[in-house]
Amino acid sequence: MGFSNLFRKKTVQDILRQVEKNETDGHSSLGKHLTARDLTAFGIAAIVGAGIFSTIGKASADGGPAVIFLFLFTALACSFAAFAYAEFASMVPVSGSAYTYSYVAFGEIIAWIIGWALIMEYAIGNITVAISWSDYFTGLLESGGLHLPQWIQMDYLTASNGFADATALMQGGKSFEDLGAGLKTAYTAWTTAPTIGSFHFVADLPALFIIILITALVYRGMKESRNASNLMVVVKLCIILLVIAVGVFYVDTTNWDPFAPNGVSGVLKGVSAVFFAYIGFDAISTTAEECKNPQRDLPKGMMWAIIICTILYIAIALVLTGMVHYSDLNVGDPLAFVFDKLDLKWMSGIIAVSAVVAMASVLLVFQMGQPRIWMSMSRDGLLPKKFSKVHPRFKTPSFATIVTGFVVAVPALFLNLTMVTDLCSIGTLFAFVLVCAGVLVLQNKPNIPRGKFKTPYINSKYIVPVLLIAGLVFSFTYNEKATMAFLNNEKQINTPEAIVTSLDKEQTENVFTYLKANDARSITSETSDLEKILNAYSENETEYIDLVEALPIDNDLKYETGFALFKHKIPMYIFLIVLLGLTVWSWRQNLSLIPLLGLVCCLYMMAELSVWNWIYFSIWLLLGLVIYFGFSRKNSKLNVQNI
Numbered sequence: 276m277g278f279s280n281l282f283r284k285k286t287v288q289d290i291l292r293q294v295e296k297n298e299t300d301g302h303s304s305l306g307k308h309l310t311a312r313d314l315t316a317f318g319i320a321a322i323v324g325a326g327i328f329s330t331i332g333k334a335s336a337d338g339g340p341a342v343i344f345l346f347l348f349t350a351l352a353c354s355f356a357a358f359a360y361a362e363f364a365s366m367v368p369v370s371g372s373a374y375t376y377s378y379v380a381f382g383e384i385i386a387w388i389i390g391w392a393l394i395m396e397y398a399i400g401n402i403t404v405a406i407s408w409s410d411y412f413t414g415l416l417e418s419g420g421l422h423l424p425q426w427i428q429m430d431y432l433t434a435s436n437g438f439a440d441a442t443a444l445m446q447g448g449k450s451f452e453d454l455g456a457g458l459k460t461a462y463t464a465w466t467t468a469p470t471i472g473s474f475h476f477v478a479d480l481p482a483l484f485i486i487i488l489i490t491a492l493v494y495r496g497m498k499e500s501r502n503a504s505n506l507m508v509v510v511k512l513c514i515i516l517l518v519i520a521v522g523v524f525y526v527d528t529t530n531w532d533p534f535a536p537n538g539v540s541g542v543l544k545g546v547s548a549v550f551f552a553y554i555g556f557d558a559i560s561t562t563a564e565e566c567k568n569p570q571r572d573l574p575k576g577m578m579w580a581i582i583i584c585t586i587l588y589i590a591i592a593l594v595l596t597g598m599v600h601y602s603d604l605n606v607g608d609p610l611a612f613v614f615d616k617l618d619l620k621w622m623s624g625i626i627a628v629s630a631v632v633a634m635a636s637v638l639l640v641f642q643m644g645q646p647r648i649w650m651s652m653s654r655d656g657l658l659p660k661k662f663s664k665v666h667p668r669f670k671t672p673s674f675a676t677i678v679t680g681f682v683v684a685v686p687a688l689f690l691n692l693t694m695v696t697d698l699c700s701i702g703t704l705f706a707f708v709l710v711c712a713g714v715l716v717l718q719n720k721p722n723i724p725r726g727k728f729k730t731p732y733i734n735s736k737y738i739v740p741v742l743l744i745a746g747l748v749f750s751f752t753y754n755e756k757a758t759m760a761f762l763n764n765e766k767q768i769n770t771p772e773a774i775v776t777s778l779d780k781e782q783t784e785n786v787f788t789y790l791k792a793n794d795a796r797s798i799t800s801e802t803s804d805l806e807k808i809l810n811a812y813s814e815n816e817t818e819y820i821d822l823v824e825a826l827p828i829d830n831d832l833k834y835e836t837g838f839a840l841f842k843h844k845i846p847m848y849i850f851l852i853v854l855l856g857l858t859v860w861s862w863r864q865n866l867s868l869i870p871l872l873g874l875v876c877c878l879y880m881m882a883e884l885s886v887w888n889w890i891y892f893s894i895w896l897l898l899g900l901v902i903y904f905g906f907s908r909k910n911s912k913l914n915v916q917n918i
Contacts, residue, residue: 282382283913285655290375309565311572311579316508318556318580321640323511323587323633331552331592332609334545340596341535343589345542345549350585352880353553355873356707357581358730359714361574364560365728373557373706373713375651380713383657387907389709390652391899395892396702397645400554401486401638401683403699406430408634409481415627425460426468427480431689434468434477437461443776447783448803478688485638486687490680493642495669507636512587514629518610518622519590525617526597536601539754546883552588554703556580562643574728642683646675656914657907701888704881711874715866733868735861743858761844766836768823771809777832785827793825842886850882 309317335342363376374390413428426434441454441462451459468475492503535542556577566572595604598613610630614622650672653662666673714730750758759765769777778786783805790808791799798808813819823833830836854875861871881889908914 280914281384281908283911284380284382285375285378285913290379309562309572310567311575313505314559314562314566314572314576315579315583316505317562317640318559318576319512319583320508320636321559322553322556322580322584323508323515323637331549331588331595332604332612334549335592335596335601335604335609337537337544338542339534339536339601340531340593341542342545342549342596343592344535345545346552346585346588346592348876349546349549349553349880350581350588352550352873352876353556353707354578354581355869356711356877357556357577359707359711359870359873360557360560361577361728362714362730363710364573364577365570373560373710374648376713377709378655380716381709383908383911383913384903385709386655387652387657387903388896388899389706390648390657391896391902392702392705392892393648394645395895396554396699396706397641397648398679398682398686399699399702401641401645401679402482402687404634404638404641405482405486405683405687406479408485408631408638409479411627411630411634412481412485415631418624418627423481424467425464426475426477429461429464429477430479430482430687431475431477434461434464434475438465440776443778444772444806446780447775447778447805448787449806450804453804453807480688482687483684485635486642486680486684489635489638489642490676490683492639493646494666494671494673494676503636503639507632507639511629511633511636514625514632515587515591518614518626519594521619521622522594522598522613526594528597530597530600531593543883546880550700550704550880553581553584554699557703557706562647570728642676642679645679645682646672649675649678654912656910656912657903698888698891701881701884701892704877705892707877708874708881711870711877714870715864715874718867718870719864730867730869735866735868735871738868739858739861739866739871743854761847764837764841764844766834767840768820768834769832771806771813774809774823774826774828774832775806778828782828782832789825789827845886846882846884846889850878853878 331342334345338345360373360376363373363379366379374386374393377389378386409428413423416423437458438461441451441458444454444458445451451462454462464477465475468477470476537544559576559580560573591610595609595613599616603616604612611623611626614620614626649658649662650665652658653660653675662675662678663672664674665671718732775783787799787803787805790805796811798811802808809819809822812822826833831839857871857875860866
């Protein structure tokens, strides 16, 4: 097999013929139950979850009321990608989502890569939501007086890392009572957990419970899943509308001044967290074979889901930042927090219940998407045939659904929420980038059958270069300081917490002794908490820099410099290089503006993620390539046809 065989493609005609064949074969066809209304409900079920009940708080604390512009930007980026998804879904109305679309546009090796990335996206997304659901559920139980041991409601990594950080901070003079709530919980979970030798048995059992329950429902059938999803969507939409209706009477417009307290950088700081609030609309495309009229209803379902959710997010953000000062919103449960602060505890209870329902509905949609990706890859011969088995009675991909349950349940017991959230985001954004690129690749090919939906064409030839020049002018004028710091790789001073948690016992004692002898504010006479002392000085940037510079510790503990700093900028440099290439491509090929903007926006959000997420994602893709060259390449249906 030559190198060209890696890029062998499936034609749209072949895929449509396969769909017709599946429909005449009762043992390999899926039940058709979904309408545009059901698809919109699935989209809302997937999107309205962690974003509105959790991440909106952190994003509002960073950006202030102007966070609504971040929701608009992210919605716009997702809408650009949704146009590309809708065009492909109308053209190729089968399960498989971005995997199938890439098979048509780029060829087998790229299709495998995106399919493998989607496996990670849905699995990691499911793990993320299961962990979040566990947090809300255990919080609800505690508010009702039922207290579970900490070691059965927290993942292993959070407990282990939290114990280490808490120990370092207490070693630096902080008392246990002064630790943050999260660190205290992690410390307690680690120290009270049963041990086998040196191993601490810490596992998130409520997350395991909800995964088993949802997997059973998804296995049972699409009609049952649809009915459950629609019911949960109605419940959480009613709660959200109630929050807006009640909260609007407590809005104090003085809390909206200043509207953007931390400027553009503050608003963009929450870009990855807010993007996670929109993940889910692409899962609709995996249900294409179960739609009554996929070419008409899939585009409608995606667009309406994004529009409705964006309106809800903006309304909630304005109400929250109007009810309390934005700086108070850096909490895990912002909706319940603001009503509790205003002594409306009955609303806090309702919100806690609705959060549990919302998380369950998100998990339901994600858990449906994963098996259908595996089923599509199995049909093409890239995974074992067992994964494409459809249950004769329930008309669902039964084996793939069960495997999905195991793949999600086991890591959910042990993995850290922050890690899996970012990994989910990078996998999803990668899929969005390839789908948008696929539409651009196919836009001028005359032999491709077109569906009923086509992305409106706007020539990007002149628009993209003008936007690039405008971006450069802004960067080197209004944002010159940050731009030059980025290009010159200027050293960055570490935060007080980062400094304190990196010190050993001897270094901690030396730093405290130095501060006691050189404490101009006499803070050391009031407290021995090293982090608290440094935080007091950090309120004045110049004073903090001078103090840290003089501390008797190595510079690598004070600053992030050299390659240690530069490596975090690598994703942004990749984005800038690709952006230049896309500008040239758009000029030469008259590319369609909407999918091109979708590609650029999604790639920018990827660049905002940590370099470690890129490294972990690359390792996952390399593992996938080992499987492809070891099994999938020779078992591919396209390879068998060519023998």
